[in-house]
Amino acid sequence: MEGFGVFHRDVVLQARDLCYRPEAGVTLVEHVDLDVRAGERLAIIGPNGAGKTTLMRMLCGMLKPGNGLVHLDGESLDRLPMAERARRIAVVGQSDQPDAQLAVRDYVGLGRIPHAGLRRRSDDRDVVLDALERTGLLALRERRMGSLSGGERQRAQLARAIAQQPHLLFLDEPTNHLDPRARGELLEFVARLDIAVVTVLHDLPLVAPFATHVAVMSKARLVALGTPRETLTAALVREVFGIDVLRLPHPDEHDRELTVFDVPIRLSR
Numbered sequence: 001m002e003g004f005g006v007f008h009r010d011v012v013l014q015a016r017d018l019c020y021r022p023e024a025g026v027t028l029v030e031h032v033d034l035d036v037r038a039g040e041r042l043a044i045i046g047p048n049g050a051g052k053t054t055l056m057r058m059l060c061g062m063l064k065p066g067n068g069l070v071h072l073d074g075e076s077l078d079r080l081p082m083a084e085r086a087r088r089i090a091v092v093g094q095s096d097q098p099d100a101q102l103a104v105r106d107y108v109g110l111g112r113i114p115h116a117g118l119r120r121r122s123d124d125r126d127v128v129l130d131a132l133e134r135t136g137l138l139a140l141r142e143r144r145m146g147s148l149s150g151g152e153r154q155r156a157q158l159a160r161a162i163a164q165q166p167h168l169l170f171l172d173e174p175t176n177h178l179d180p181r182a183r184g185e186l187l188e189f190v191a192r193l194d195i196a197v198v199t200v201l202h203d204l205p206l207v208a209p210f211a212t213h214v215a216v217m218s219k220a221r222l223v224a225l226g227t228p229r230e231t232l233t234a235a236l237v238r239e240v241f242g243i244d245v246l247r248l249p250h251p252d253e254h255d256r257e258l259t260v261f262d263v264p265i266r267l268s269r
């Protein structure tokens, strides 16, 4: 494993020197190194155009890196057969376009394909029902995918990923169609799955409650990697996002701190 040094058994995903340059003079991701261990939840954050989605697509094998290596469970991702990759990794992307005519439960059932091919196994039905129940979609299981709201469709995509029973889950902005309460509920649900998660997240207030680790991207580079407390410093948030972050004592709960991202909208001068 050249360039990877000692492989630790609990490291699920290892990336070294990842770069992506679609054409001469254009660099979307530059020299990214990171590890994700079992049970960790990594949030990739950064401003629009920073390279977050490009990085995530390389980490999950959807995009071949221009340079660098990605290892899954100690094996090179690009040498793993597709079926084996699909048994270990589930991806909920931004641009997934589910077939509008499919019933919700059949759509979620597609998550079983890597395990059983097109042949149905007896436990598949239970796994699908469990995924529907855990995402609050049981009552909608006979509905067509095309009839769901944006938030319901997002939950169906997550249910399909859960039905895949992966041990590494990739999510690209999983909260973007959800109302504030549903955002927290969805991330709480994902955290309780107790599997390794890599997610692109724009919702800064949810990063610290959800993520065990944060990768901060800015202008194609990884500018910080660590726990939320190590990375979401006032100085870094100001430098990367151009906004202030304030940590205030909770007025009622003395053991809690409120983290406020101060986004000014000034209508008058």
Ligand SMILES: Nc1ncnc2c1ncn2[C@@H]1O[C@H](COP(=O)(O)OP(=O)(O)OP(=O)(O)O)[C@@H](O)[C@H]1O
Residues within 6 Å of the ligand: 022, 026, 028, 046, 047, 048, 049, 050, 051, 052, 053, 054, 055
């Ligand atoms: N094939 C390409 N050729 C040139 N530029 C590209 C290509 N693909 C993406 N880009 C640009 O690269 C930059 C990084 O894109 P990426 O989608 O990774 O950013 P992001 O951090 O996920 O952004 P957002 O928060 O807006 O989703 C963007 O400015 C995008 O327009």
